Amino acid sequence: MSAEPRPTRPWRGASQLRLEGIRKVYGSVVANDGIDLTVEPGEIQAVLGENGAGKSTLMKIIYGVTAPTSGCIYWCGEPVQVRSPGHARSLGIGMVFQHFALFETLTVVQNIALALPGRPDLGDLTRRIDTVGERYGLAVDPRRLVHALSVGERQRVEIIRCLLQNPRLLIMDEPTSVLTPQAVRKLFETLRQLSQEGCSILYISHKLDEVRELCHRATVLRNGRVSGECTPADETPASMARMMIGKELVACTRGEAATAGAPRLALRGLTQPALQPFGTALQNIELEVRAGEIVGIAGISGNGQQELLQAISGEAPLPRRHAAMVQLGGQDVGHLGSAARRRRGLGFVPEERLGRGAVPAMSLADNALLTAHRRSLLRRGLIRRAAVRSFAERCIAEFKVKCSGALAPAQSLSGGNLQKFIVGRELLQEPGIMVAAQPTWGVDVGAAAFIRQALVALRDAGAAVLVVSEELEELFEICDRIAVIANGRLSPSVPTRHTDVETVGLWMSGLWPESGVGQLAPAAQVQVSHA
Numbered sequence: 328m329s330a331e332p333r334p335t336r337p338w339r340g341a342s343q344l345r346l347e348g349i350r351k352v353y354g355s356v357v358a359n360d361g362i363d364l365t366v367e368p369g370e371i372q373a374v375l376g377e378n379g380a381g382k383s384t385l386m387k388i389i390y391g392v393t394a395p396t397s398g399c400i401y402w403c404g405e406p407v408q409v410r411s412p413g414h415a416r417s418l419g420i421g422m423v424f425q426h427f428a429l430f431e432t433l434t435v436v437q438n439i440a441l442a443l444p445g446r447p448d449l450g451d452l453t454r455r456i457d458t459v460g461e462r463y464g465l466a467v468d469p470r471r472l473v474h475a476l477s478v479g480e481r482q483r484v485e486i487i488r489c490l491l492q493n494p495r496l497l498i499m500d501e502p503t504s505v506l507t508p509q510a511v512r513k514l515f516e517t518l519r520q521l522s523q524e525g526c527s528i529l530y531i532s533h534k535l536d537e538v539r540e541l542c543h544r545a546t547v548l549r550n551g552r553v554s555g556e557c558t559p560a561d562e563t564p565a566s567m568a569r570m571m572i573g574k575e576l577v578a579c580t581r582g583e584a585a586t587a588g589a590p591r592l593a594l595r596g597l598t599q600p601a602l603q604p605f606g607t608a609l610q611n612i613e614l615e616v617r618a619g620e621i622v623g624i625a626g627i628s629g630n631g632q633q634e635l636l637q638a639i640s641g642e643a644p645l646p647r648r649h650a651a652m653v654q655l656g657g658q659d660v661g662h663l664g665s666a667a668r669r670r671r672g673l674g675f676v677p678e679e680r681l682g683r684g685a686v687p688a689m690s691l692a693d694n695a696l697l698t699a700h701r702r703s704l705l706r707r708g709l710i711r712r713a714a715v716r717s718f719a720e721r722c723i724a725e726f727k728v729k730c731s732g733a734l735a736p737a738q739s740l741s742g743g744n745l746q747k748f749i750v751g752r753e754l755l756q757e758p759g760i761m762v763a764a765q766p767t768w769g770v771d772v773g774a775a776a777f778i779r780q781a782l783v784a785l786r787d788a789g790a791a792v793l794v795v796s797e798e799l800e801e802l803f804e805i806c807d808r809i810a811v812i813a814n815g816r817l818s819p820s821v822p823t824r825h826t827d828v829e830t831v832g833l834w835m836s837g838l839w840p841e842s843g844v845g846q847l848a849p850a851a852q853v854q855v856s857h858a
Contacts (some may be wrong), residue, residue, distance in 0.1 A: 341404050343368045343496055343527040344389065349398035351384055353739075356731060358384040359395070360551040366496065371518060371528040373538045373559060375571050376548035377771045378743025379729035382531050383425060385548070387530070390422040391415040403841045413635045419495030423502050425531075425719070425742045425769050431474035435467055437536055439488045459487050464513030465631075468605050477602035478678045479628020479797060486514070496527045501742070501769045503537060508626075515541055533743075533771045535564035547571055564772075570598040572773045579779040581805055588618030591760045591791030592639070593654040597661075599634065602643055607815045609638065614810065614817060616760070621782065621792040622820060623806035625799055627835050631815040632795050633678075641665035655760060669698065674758030676750055678765040678795075680742060684749040687738035691730065692719040694737050695752050702756055711771065718755070723813075726751035727777070743770040750778050754785060761785055764795045778844065779805045783814050799828050813837035 344366040351359040359381045366372050376382050387393045389400070389755055391409035400407055409415050417424070429438050436453050436523060443452075445588040453469040460466040465483040473481065482502065489497060497518075503511045518528055518541065532538055538545060539559045545569045547555045555570050559769055562570075597612040609631055616622045637643035639660075645652055645661040653661035655671045669675075675698075685694045696704055696715050704715050719733035726747045730740050737745055750766055763782065767775035783805055786792050795823060796802055802809055803823050810820035811834040818839040 341368075342366060342401070343370075345401040345404075346385075346389075347399045347401070349385065349388060349390060349400070350396045351381075351393070352396045354731075359388070359552050362548070362551075362553055364384050364546055364553070366527045366529060367523050368527055368585060369525045370544065371530055371542045373530045373532065373545035374548065375531075375535075375538065375545050375567060377571055377611040378747070378769075379741045380571075380775055381551040382548055382549040383500055383741060386422065386529065386531065389415070389496075390420060390498060397735055397741055399696060407529040416492055416494075417444075419493075420498065421489035421492045421494035421496070421530055422498040423482075423489050423500060424671055427481045427485055429473045429481060429484060429724075431472070433473060434469065435471055435473065435476075436469040438473060438484060439469075439491060442488050443491065456487055459490055463487075463517045464510050470823065471605045472603070475606060477628045477633045478768070483510075490517070494526060496529065497521065498529045498531075500531045501533070502530075503532065503534060509854065511537070517744035533769070533775065535559075535567045537722065538567065539564065545583070547619050568772045571771065574766060577773075577776060579776045579783065579804055581783045587620045587807075588789065589657070590615045590619050590654070591656055592616040592762075593657075593791060594639075595652050595654065597635075597638060597652045598649075599638060599643070599645065600776070602634060602637070605682070607634055609634050610815045612815075612817045614820065616791040616793050618759075618789050618791050620807045621786050621794060621805055622759050623809040623823075624793070624795045624812055624817070625797065625802055625809060625835060626795075626812035628797060630813050630835075632764070632812060634815070635812065636677070636762070636795060639762055640673070640677070641668040670701070672759030674753040674761045676761075676763040676766055679769065680745050680749060680768075681738065685737040685745060688736055690719075690734045690736060691723065691728075691740075691748060692716045692733040694748075695719040695722060695733075699752055699756055722748055722751040722755055726781075727774070742768075743774055746770050747774055747778065754781055757788075757790075758785075759790055759822070761792045762793070762795075765792060766796065766800075767798065767801060775801075799831060802831075803828065811835055 342365045346362060346364040349359050349362040362385060374382050388395050391411045391414050400409060436449050436456060439456060440447050440449060440452055440612050456469045465487055467480050467483045486502060503514060521527060524589060530542055542559050545557050545559050546553060557570065566577060578634060594612050594614040597609055599609040601608045641664045644664055647662040650659040650662040655673060658671065660668055660671060681687050692715050695718050696710065699718055704711055704718060716733045723730060723733065728748045730746045746769060767778050770778065782792055794802065794806060806823050808820040809831060810824065811818040811831060813835060814837050818834050
């Protein structure tokens, strides 16, 4: 991301928001422990901390999702009890959630209408959504059903919904985790404009370069308490990471891959019509992922990633006559479902944590059983409860998951800790083929490095690893080869050492060089080749 001028605070005076002694206790867990926080009008303030440090809980208290156990909230100098999200919105507080608060069976425009006062005309609101989306680079079709949207597109809906409310305080919980660099630049322009107009912004992010570029001030939480403050522009990402985790950050290290082995995952002319209205059709996709390598797929959300992952995982099996379009270990599996593919050594981390990666109300132990039951967790069809709990506890320990134990409901974990558990559950099964979508979405810098290193270790053990991510830096850090998906087509894959972020960013628009030709061509003209 290009360098920006040092962030300056345009407004000073009476605080927009002040928290005093905020404490929140869930049973034996103290999520927030006496937090003091002040936000000035027009200030963009970051809230930093590891997963489970209490950031999201604090934001939910401000937004009225949950009530504090004790402490006081002052809004524009006056004490207030924020009773509900509706009350918060009436005060002028908007929030973009990390875990999306959308009704999946409703359209985009219907979801946004529910957050606005009165009964807005849906036709007029559709035009306003289109206008805001175009203005801020957050395009999404208002007529689409939410359940058919990718994670990145749902993120756009959340942001647009907040912008249409004209908030005086905007809370953003990991708003750029699934946005492209171009969309992030557009979003930052929007946030700076809102700041100049006097809107305060509380910004939660694990992307410390973004925090340095955007935020005037940062408050650091550790174990539910304020552990420090800083001016991000005066810090480095390493120094802020040290404030967050209390020690030096261990970076992911990746040596050169050994000679890649036989193809473990192969897509042979994969072609599939759109599975949902407004979805993306897959067109003649060719890809090989060999034993002992990591291949990355980049792309702007909504360009076929969701359909590609469903075709690979078995969630959307092909007709038997097209079984050869998807191969695992040299066997045609395109017509098989998810369970049959897992039996052939496939591990899968979906991009949606709650609902697809884990059942919210079920315990971590039971969620482990859902995909790991082949790991001696069953005996003659009966569940071995002790073995299931032992497997979950091993996952919690090895992947440093902060929770109350193996019986904790999945929905009780912070987003980053649940992500660590899901990734750990798959990796502990030692899959021969690992497919991971957005593996470090919403995960703190220390945990992200840990997950990336675990994927590299799996590669070094001889597995074939496919990573689908909108984090270009992540792909360049861990991948041996990288390809781009655009409009349902896949570019040629190239060694990461032979390309760069700017080139891949250009390819994400649907243009890439023809094989053997140094000129750019539209995606429809590209002859895809994977030598």
